[in-house]
Each structure stands twice: as C-alpha cells, then as structure tokens.
Amino acid sequence: MTQPSSKPKKPKATPPVKLETRAEVVIPQERSSLIGGSGLLHTETMSLNVGPQHPSTHGVLRVVVDMEGENVKKVVPHIGYLHTGFEKTMENRTYAQNFTFAPRMDYLHGLGYELAYALPVEQLTEAVVPERAMHIRILMVELNRISSHLVFLGTGMLDLGALTPFFYTFREREAILDLLEMVGGQRLHQSYFRVGGVDRDLPDGFEAACKTFLDGFDAKVDEYQNLFQGNPIFLERTKNIGVLTQEMALDLGTTGPNLRASGIKLDHRKTTPYAGYDQYDFDVPVGANGDCFDRFVVRVQEMRESAKICRQALTKLKPGPIQDPNRKISLPPRSELETSMEAVIHHFKLVTEGYHPAKGEAYVPTESARGELGCYIVSDGGSMPYRIHFRSPSFVNLQVLSRIGIGGLFADLITVIASLDPVMGDVDR
C-alpha cells in the first residue's frame, strides 16, 4: 500500500558541529599555543567519575578514571559506600544471632559466608557436625555457588552489551533460588546453617526437585558456552584484555577464580579441605593467560564442577540427625519442651544467653565463589565474639583493578570490572 504522504518529509537538519567552540572551552591558551595555536587538538587528561550509582559497577563502586582521549591512564577505586559496620555489630551479638548477619555481606553467595562463620565457631565450641548435615551444607553451598556464578555470567555479558545471556542465566538462577527457598525459607539470606549442623531438615520433594534441576543443568551450561565462547565480538572484547600475571596476583593477594584464571591452582576445597570436601571428587579448572576471557571460562567450568559435587552430595545423603546432639549448643526440639524440664532450661539458657565457646582464636579458610573467605574469631570465653573479622575476597580482589584496568580503552575497564566479579556488600562489609 503506497499512500502518498500529503507532506513530503523534510530531512531533519543536523546542527553543524561546533568544533571551534568546543576547543575554545576545553583548551587553555598556553596549551593551544604549544600545538601551533590551532586550538583544535584536544590533549587534556580528563578525569571521569564512574559511579557510585552506575549499572556496570555492580553496586556502589566509585571509580575515578584519568583518561587521555579514550585511553585509560589511571584508575582509583573509592569504596565504603556500603560500609555497615558488620564486624562491630557482630561483636555485640551472641554467636547464634550472628547467623543472621553473615549472609548479608555477600548477598550472592550468602551460604558460603554462613559456612565460613560456622566453621571457626565449631572449632572453638568443639561441635561435631553429623554426616547428613555435612552433606546438606555442601549441597546448599554449591547450589548457591552456581547461582552466584550465573549472576556473574549474566551481568558480565550485559556489561559487554549482550542482553540475551542475562535472561538465560537468570532463568536457571530462579530455579536455584526456588530450591534454596524450599529449604531455608528465603531466596537470598537463608540463615540456614547453625553451629553443629543446620536449622531444619530438607523438605519433602526437595531431593527430587534438585535432581531434576541438576540433570538438565549441564545442557544449559553448554548453551551458555555456545553463546559466548565462539562469539567473535566477545572474543575481541575479552581476549588479552586486563591480563593478570601470576606475580601480580600473588603480590596483590588475589584468590578464587581470578587467581585460577592466571594459572595458579589454589582452591581451599582441595588444598586445605574443610567441612567434608575431602570426600568429594571434583576438578579445579585453571586458566592459562589470566585475561578477562579466562576469568569467564573458569567460572563457567566451575559451574559444571559444582553441579558434579551437588550430584555426589545427593547420593551421599542418608537419613540421620542434622544437629549436634549436645544440648549446650543446639536448641532442643519443640516436642521435648512439653515433657522435659531439662529441655526447657537448656532452651531458656540458649535463647537468653547463648553458648560460650572456649577462649582462643580460630580461622578457617574457605573457598567462596569469589575466593578465600575466612572468619577470624577471637573469643574471650563469653557468649559474644570478642573480635570477629571477615577476610572478604572481593575487597582484596578489587585492589587489582588499579593495576590491570589501565592501558586499554575505557570500555575495557568495564570488562575488567565485570570479570573480577566484585560484590560491593562483600567489599565494604
């Protein structure tokens, strides 16, 4: 249908580029005389303030970038916008209350934080974790690790301009969060672990639902890999960008997938097994070049390994107790309260005062989705930790940014931030 338009469209007049005006504004007089007085060549170093509210900073990271043209010359990250004083707060709460705070630091891998907090307290209280609770913990932590890596992959590709993978990864992430919600009651901050076990047993139908999810998961990972590994745009944007050498990584204390992408096989689940990881069979994927591409690939391969661990955990789950039977640590079941006076006393003491770990210090390094996560606890024998410190992986990994973010284009800096996978709640605590 060709309907002659009544008025022929006038081509929109584009305003002429006012180069002279722009040059006059930005170039000081003495500078323009140095370049022959043309006043057109723009050679100033420009400071650009990225964030704190910017989608590509994954939270509230502020980066001040010095640029010459589009080339990044200097990067200074400013952090602390999300500082909540968790350590001070936790020093003034009982050990049991602190399980609420632990997952709120790294909100993407919250159960990793709960585990990192539970392990040193268990060392101090000498709690014994039953076998079933041990495998439940590993199953939950690994599921959560997959969901964390899925967020990394989706938002990381989004930063590179690829919108589709975001929907793919968040589809699977929703499935995992539904599983976690079945168990812990919440999507992100479960507060599910306890000293000496877990809070409650797995609900009916969880194992079957988990198995269904895991069965189809490897095909989904293939799908993600097809989306980016052969994509020429993606390769162009990530290969040899933001190369982190081994020396630099060791000097700057980088851990986790960022370190393994540089070719150093340090995984605390393998080197210093904790919480029963020594019973599991899995590989540690390692990259070769330490560029952004390797950091993407290592995490995607880690998802497969985590799914492998989850499948093993499901086969290892046998009926049994889920908490340390020691009534000085774990709450008595509700049914006992009606018949046993002793249970009422224990319940009252645990709720009002809490348990008293032995005097001493404890540190257990664990492998979170971002790197070495450890909780350093100094106990003075009271019911509240005297000093509690979280060695948060994102805080340390983010230091790398001012070294490897420079030298490239500004768009590469965004790639580097995405590939380091910082969680600002974890950085600022």
Add this chain to the structure above:
Amino acid sequence: MSLTRALELATERGYEIVSSAHTPFKTVNAARETFKAFLFECKAAGFKMLADLTGVDYLEFTTFMPERFAVIYNLLEPVTGERLLVRVFVPDGEKVPSVTDLWGTADWHERETYDLFGLEFEGHPDLRKILTPEDLDGHPLRKDFPLGETPTLFRDGRFIDPATFRAGLMGKDPGMTGYRGGARIDSSLVPKLPTEANNESRGLGGPK
C-alpha cells in the same frame, strides 16, 4: 615445608609460638622492632601471599595482654595451602612499619586497619580512610568507641537522645518520645505540647 622453616626462623629469633587445641594454625608472637625482617624471611621461605591483615583491640579482654593493640598477619603458601599467623603487639599511639613493600595487597588492608582501629603504618604510601565516611571522627572497631545510639539533632530542630527516646517508647515517661516532649537538652527551645491550659491562648482549642 615452608611452615617448618618459618617456625625454625621464629625460634631462632626467640619469638613465642602459640599453638591452640582448637585451630590447626600456629601463631607467632613477634616483636614489633624486628617482625618485618622476620616476615621478609617468611616470604623468602615460601609464604608468597599475605592473605589477610587485621587488628585486634585488647582493651576489654579478660586475659592480660602485653599491649592494647595487636596486628595479625595471615601468611599463606599458595601451593600447599600452609598458613602462619604472625601477631605483633602495638601500644596505643605507637606506629607499625608498613609491609606494603613486601606485599602489595597490604595497601588496602593497612588502610582498613588504620581506618577502623587508628593504628598508623609507617611508610605506607597513601594512608587514608577507606571504609568510613570522611566526616566520621574516631575509629569504630576500638572497644571504647560507642555502639550506635548517637544523640542526633535534625535539621528541623528535632533532637533525639536514644536512651530517653527508648524510655518514652516503653511508656516509662510518655513525655520523652523525643519529638515534642522534654527530651531536648535545652527545654526553653522546645515548643510545648498543646495542653488544655495553653490551647486557648494559642487559639488551637477544640470543643471541650
């Protein structure tokens, strides 16, 4: 391997080695004057990574400690995963030598410890606050830093003293809920609650 070598070095220097029944990791209590040389030797012995650096304030600790503060260096051997904790006691107001020249990662860790504990690191290239806001005075993780509950004067003249505010909420003294009651320090600045007596004079009175 690296750990045995480092412990030998510590014994040579006469440092106390603390091992606990709870944790598999050993702690070396190093002297503040010579610990940096010891850390250098540890690094040469294989502890290539500084995993963590943090402070402890022993002000209210139940056991006697030689000094008020301590800095904990958490060394990691990246291949075998061996770990050694080195503790250096620091008196209040004294400085600690910075280890940024040994491990670049100490940069932010020392800034954090400076920010939260007020421990100064000598030789640090850029010792600034890192986590807390610029206008915050004091160092929050010191044990004598008050825990929240700061009396606050709002721009509209509202003053809240948390203790009295809470007492008002619990019905102990209904006039002290902070907003218009007697919770302000200078009661002459407080507009009085409309009572039956002053309602008529201010023309606010309703039907009696």
